[in-house]
Amino acid sequence: xxxxxxxxxxxxxxxxxxxxxxxxxxxxxxxxxxxxxxxxxxxxxxxxxxxxxxxxxxxxxxxxxxxxxxxxxxxxxxxxxxxxxxxxxxxxxxxxxxxxxxxxxxxxxxxxxxxxxxxxxxxxxxxxxxxxxxxxxxxxxxxxxxxxxxxxxxxxxxxxxxxxxxxxxxxxxxxxxxxxxxxxxxxxxxxxxxxxxxxxxxxxxxxxxxxxxxxxxxxxxxxxxxxxxxxxxxxxxxxxxxxxxxxxxxxxxxxxxxxxxxxxxxxxxxxxxxxxxxxxxxxxxxxxxxxxxxxxxxxxxxxxxxxxxxxxxxxxxxxxxxxxxxxxxxxxxxxxxxxxxxxxxx
Amino acid sequence: xxxxxxxxxxxxxxxxxxxxxxxxxxxxxxxxxxxxxxxxxxxxxxxxxxxxxxxxxxxxxxxxxxxxxxxxxxxxxxxxxxxxxxxxxxxxxxxxxxxxxxxxxxxxxxxxxxxxxxxxxxxxxxxxxxxxxxxxxxxxxxxxxxxxxxxxxxxxxxxxxxxxxxxxxxxxxxxxxxxxxxxxxxxxxxxxxxxxxxxxxxxxxxxxxxxxxxxxxxxxxxxxxxxxxxxxxxxxxxxxxxxxxxxxxxxxxxxxxxxxxxxxxxxxxxxxxxxxxxxxxxxxxxxxxxxxxxxxxxxxxxxxxxxxxxxxxxxxxxxxxxxxxxxxxxxxxxxxxxxxxxxxxx
Numbered sequence: 001x002x003x004x005x006x007x008x009x010x011x012x013x014x015x016x017x018x019x020x021x022x023x024x025x026x027x028x029x030x031x032x033x034x035x036x037x038x039x040x041x042x043x044x045x046x047x048x049x050x051x052x053x054x055x056x057x058x059x060x061x062x063x064x065x066x067x068x069x070x071x072x073x074x075x076x077x078x079x080x081x082x083x084x085x086x087x088x089x090x091x092x093x094x095x096x097x098x099x100x101x102x103x104x105x106x107x108x109x110x111x112x113x114x115x116x117x118x119x120x121x122x123x124x125x126x127x128x129x130x131x132x133x134x135x136x137x138x139x140x141x142x143x144x145x146x147x148x149x150x151x152x153x154x155x156x157x158x159x160x161x162x163x164x165x166x167x168x169x170x171x172x173x174x175x176x177x178x179x180x181x182x183x184x185x186x187x188x189x190x191x192x193x194x195x196x197x198x199x200x201x202x203x204x205x206x207x208x209x210x211x212x213x214x215x216x217x218x219x220x221x222x223x224x225x226x227x228x229x230x231x232x233x234x235x236x237x238x239x240x241x242x243x244x245x246x247x248x249x250x251x252x253x254x255x256x257x258x259x260x261x262x263x264x265x266x267x268x269x270x271x272x273x274x275x276x277x278x279x280x281x282x283x284x285x286x287x288x289x290x291x292x293x294x295x296x297x298x299x300x301x302x303x304x305x306x307x308x309x310x311x312x313x314x315x316x317x318x319x320x321x322x323x324x325x326x327x328x329x330x331x332x333x334x335x336x337x338x339x340x341x342x343x344x345x346x
Numbered sequence: 347x348x349x350x351x352x353x354x355x356x357x358x359x360x361x362x363x364x365x366x367x368x369x370x371x372x373x374x375x376x377x378x379x380x381x382x383x384x385x386x387x388x389x390x391x392x393x394x395x396x397x398x399x400x401x402x403x404x405x406x407x408x409x410x411x412x413x414x415x416x417x418x419x420x421x422x423x424x425x426x427x428x429x430x431x432x433x434x435x436x437x438x439x440x441x442x443x444x445x446x447x448x449x450x451x452x453x454x455x456x457x458x459x460x461x462x463x464x465x466x467x468x469x470x471x472x473x474x475x476x477x478x479x480x481x482x483x484x485x486x487x488x489x490x491x492x493x494x495x496x497x498x499x500x501x502x503x504x505x506x507x508x509x510x511x512x513x514x515x516x517x518x519x520x521x522x523x524x525x526x527x528x529x530x531x532x533x534x535x536x537x538x539x540x541x542x543x544x545x546x547x548x549x550x551x552x553x554x555x556x557x558x559x560x561x562x563x564x565x566x567x568x569x570x571x572x573x574x575x576x577x578x579x580x581x582x583x584x585x586x587x588x589x590x591x592x593x594x595x596x597x598x599x600x601x602x603x604x605x606x607x608x609x610x611x612x613x614x615x616x617x618x619x620x621x622x623x624x625x626x627x628x629x630x631x632x633x634x635x636x637x638x639x640x641x642x643x644x645x646x647x648x649x650x651x652x653x654x655x656x657x658x659x660x661x662x663x664x665x666x667x668x669x670x671x672x673x674x675x676x677x678x679x680x681x682x683x684x685x686x687x688x689x690x691x692x
Contacts, residue, residue, distance in 0.1 A: 028430035031375040034463060035453035038539035043501075045516065054497065054546050060576075060599045061632045069500025070516050075539035077449060084374035101482045103423060107381035117380060135482040136447045138542045141498055151400065152487055154415025155389075170391065170416050193384035193421035196484045200400050230406075253406045286407045 029120055030084035039216050040132070040209035041075025046144055073145050074202075076209035077102075077136035078129040078216075081116075087123025088339075089346055090220045090244050093213065094119075094128045097226025098252070099153045101135030102128040103194045104225065108324045109187035115223075115323045118332040123345070127217060131228065132206040134196045142199070150197040158192060162320040163277045163284070178277055182326045183319035191324065207231055214239045221344060223247040223335070226320065230254055233294065240265045245342050247271045247335050249322050252287045257297030269304040269342045270295075273331065275318030276311045284320075306338060375466055376430035385562055386478070386555035387421025392490055419491050420548075422555035423448075423482035424475040427462075433469025434691055436566045436590050439559065440465075440474045443572025444598070445499045447481030448474040449540045450571065454670045455533035461569075461669045464678040469691070473563060477574065478552040480542045488545070496543040504538060508666040509623045509630070524623055528672045529665035537670065553577055560585045567690055569593040569681070572666065576600055579640065586611045591688050593617045593681050595668050598633045603643030615650040615688045616641075619677065621664030622657045652684060 049067045079102065080091070094115060096104040105116045105128050119126050130137040133146070140146050159168035164185055165177035177185040184191075210231050214220065219242055224232030229251020236243045237260055246268060272295065278284045298305050310318050315327065322331045339345070395413045425448065426437070440461060442450040451462045451474050465472050476483040479492070486492050505514035510531055511523035523531040530537075556577050560566065565588055570578030575597020582589045583606055592614060618641065624630045644651050656664050661673065668677045685691070 029377040029380075030372075031377045033459075034375075034380075034427060034466070035459065036449055037453060037457070038536060041539050043516065043535065054494075060636070061629065063629060065497055066500070066503075067498060069502050071498060071500065072535065072539045072541065077540075079452070081380060084372060101484075103382055103482050106425070107383060111383070113379075113381065120380070130482065135484075136449050136476065136540070136542070138447075138481075138540070141496075141543075148400075150487075151411060152413060152417060154412070154417065156415050157412075170389065189389065189418065190384060193387050193418045194423075194482070194484070195418065196482070197487075283407065283409060290406070 027121075031081060032084045033082040034080070036077060036079040036136075037216075038075045038077055038137075039212040040205070041072050043070050044073045044140070044145055045070045046141070049144070067141075071140065071145070073140040074132055074205035074209065075137060076129055076132050076206075076213065077138075078127055078213055080125065080127045081120055082125045083120065083123065086125050087346055088125070088221075088344055090344060091125035091127055091217055092119050092221045092223060093217065094126065095210065095222065095224045095228035095232060096129075096131065096134075097228055099151070099158075099195055099198045101130045101194065101196045103135070105323060108184065108328065109191035109194070110184035110326075111187075112328075114328065115332055118329060119336075122336050124221075127213075127220075129210075129213060132209050133199055133202050137209075139197075139199075146199050146201060148199050148201040150199055152197050153195055155188075155192050158195065159188065161281050161283065163275065163281055164188065164319050164321075166280065178280070178317065178319075180317040181276075181319060182317040183321055183324065184326060191321075207234055210235050211238050214242050218242060219244055221245045221247070221339060223249070224251060225249040225323070226252045229291070236265050236268050240268055243268055245269045245271070245339060245344060247273070247338075248291075249273050250275060250320050251291050252283075254291045254294035257294050262297055262301040262303060265298075266302050267304075269306070270298060271306045271335065271338050272308065273322065273334070274309045275320060275322055275325075276316050277319075308334065373467075375427075377427060378430045379428040380426070382423060382425040382482075383562075384421045384423055384483075385558040386551070387418050389416050390419045390486070390491055391416045392487070395490070413487075417486065417491070419486040420478055420551035420555065421483060422475055422478050422552075422559065423484075424473055424559055426471065426473045427466055428471045429466065429469065432471050432692075434471070434567075434685075436690060437471035437473055437563055438465050438567045438569060439563065440472065441556065441568065441570045441574035441578060442475075442477065442480075443574055445497070445504075445541055445544045447476045447540065447542050449481070450667075451669060454530065454674065455537035455540070456530035456672075457533075458674075460674065461678055464675060465682075468682050470567075473559075473566075475556075475559060478555050479545055479548050483555075485543075485545075492545050492547060494545050494547040496545055498543050499541055501534075501538050504541065505534065507627050507629060509621065509627055510534065510665050510667075512626065524626070524663065524665075526663040527622075527665060528663040529667055529670065530672060537667075553580055556581050557584050560588050564588060565590055567591045567593070567685060569595070570597060571595040571669065572598045575637070582611050582614050586614055589614055591615045591617070591685060591690060593619070593684075594637075595619050596621060596633075596666050597637050600637045600640035603640050608643055608647040608649060611644075612648050613650075615652070616644060617652045617681065617684050618654065619668065619680070620655045621666060621668055621671075622662050623665075654680065
């Protein structure tokens with residue numbers, strides 16, 4: 001080998017080294033840290049409830065149970081994945097909808113990657129939380145602490161209200177999805193394993209925990225879905241200096257715009273995304289109208305609003321569970337391109 | 347530069363490349379995939395419960411609630427982090443104890459890294475599950491589906507039964523931890539935010555889900571704590587061809603050895619670890635005696651058993667929550683060295 005050839009090869013090897021170090025030899029994520037924490041909540045003390053006996057563990061002895069005492073209530077669980085070299089200026093916070101948990105954003109019911117992985121690969125530090133009373137956030141005794149009974153959403157109501165299809169049946173073969181529907185209907189029972197009971201009386205605690213999360217994480221992008229839509233709008237109003245952009249996937253509620261000082265959030269860009277068949281389930285036109293009223297007030301105030309109805313873009317068949325639909329990556333890319341246009345990337 | 351020098355430099359550069367690619371230029375994790383799935387569970391249908399009205403979302407309309415219908419019950423949530431280049435032959439499954447969730451294994455209440463990160467850094471694919479009825483696994487209506495009432499462990503019972511200290515008080519300044527105790531007592535209220543209600547009547551569903559997890563993941567190492575000790579022992583008996591080693595942190599129960607064919611698990615190495623002050627809370631000597639009886643039967647059968655009582659090794663002050671104590675890394679290293687000795691690493 002002549003010197004010139006060796007030197008050329010050497011330079012090529014060095015360039016390859018730099019390339020390998022900078023971009024990785026593969027598509028794996030370079031992760032700095034994975035962890036979790038709890039925000040919010042407070043102590044509450046119960047007294048004068050009856051004492052009883054129980055066995056707690058297989059093969060274990062009988063133990064006395066005294067339910068009286070102190071507990072934590074109102075806390076929220078948050079799990080994060082932080083990248084070694086994030087490409088986004090701010091982390092992204094993923095807030096799930098009603099009767100669900102943070103699992104909403106992870107692997108989809110059909111086994112394909114969800115939005116947690118999408119936004120990690122796009123270069124964000126991703127924070128997935130379980131709303132107060134759901135999942136790892138835990139829940140409290142009722143009616144002593146929570147002031148209502150839990151609600152368990154049925155498969156039928158989920159199938160219909162999430163707009164997977166017009167007709168549910170316990171026999172999967174007899175279920176009718178919407179024509180061209182993009183929810184992986186064959187994985188519906190698997191999806192329903194992620195359903196979590198909910199209460200209707202914990203909105204204040206939930207909002208406080210979300211607000212505390214924003215203060216804890218600092219400047220961030222918030223992505224909300226369905227029930228967390230109203231919490232997300234309120235979180236923006238409560239911390240306009242922290243929220244750099246908000247993405248609202250089919251929010252099921254919004255604050256009353258006549259009671260808010262929307263000028264406070266004049267610089268916070270809002271992206272709304274709606275799926276298909278909104279008019280096919282009775283609550284959705286009502287939710288939509290509430291949110292559209294808020295949107296109109298935002299626009300009137302000068303808040304930058306992008307309002308996407310996917311069918312009007314030619315993207316048809318999306319259910320309420322946009323992040324689980326077969327084209328979830330396509331929807332995520334719309335979100336990502338919009339975030340890029342808001343200068344969220346470094 | 348002479349040819350020989352260039353060639354030597356070239357080889358050095360190539361070696362550096364190999365080194366950088368193999369080990370990374372930093373201490374970040376190379377993660378192939380982060381995801382989750384549900385195992386186990388089945389459909390259950392309720393009927394003839396009363397219908398009522400409720401408001402589901404801030405600013406939303408009144409909705410009729412019909413609790414009758416079909417639900418999933420008995421499923422278990424499992425979250426995994428898979429490395430690009432695992433150094434262990436098998437993934438490690440982390441099973442939490444009673445009244446808690448998979449958050450047990452993540453960041454500790456004092457904010458320091460827990461065992462999930464320890465074993466990721468040690469080169470394992472790590473699977474953290476929430477037991478049936480806990481956390482993201484969700485829970486079902488009682489008494490219609492679950493056949494008992496939930497139990498909410500008080501702060502006082504947790505402080506005392508987890509052997510953090512002899513004396514609990516709602517005033518943190520008046521709580522007395524054990525002298526030399528290693529649980530981060532100043533973070534106790536934070537820890538209690540991770541407490542999750544439990545039932546006493548779901549053992550069969552829980553065992554079935556754990557067994558299904560082992561079948562789903564395949565050959566693996568299982569690490570169990572407290573209540574999951576009995577589930578872990580049973581999982582070993584149910585899948586001796588899949589479980590390559592089992593680590594039992596203060597298991598609170600064990601099968602009846604006179605009723606089991608322990609010869610089936612003759613080749614499965616067992617590591618037991620116990621913390622300090624076992625004799626200071628009345629249930630622990632009973633649990634310990636149950637487990638020691640099972641251990642004796644294992645040893646008699648020829649099962650490889652390592653039985654560690656940390657105080658006898660000179661490691662004093664550990665609570666029941668070994669993976670959250672200030673020396674959690676030290677305990678994890680004991681586990682890791684033992685796993686290395688069992689030829690679990692590549």
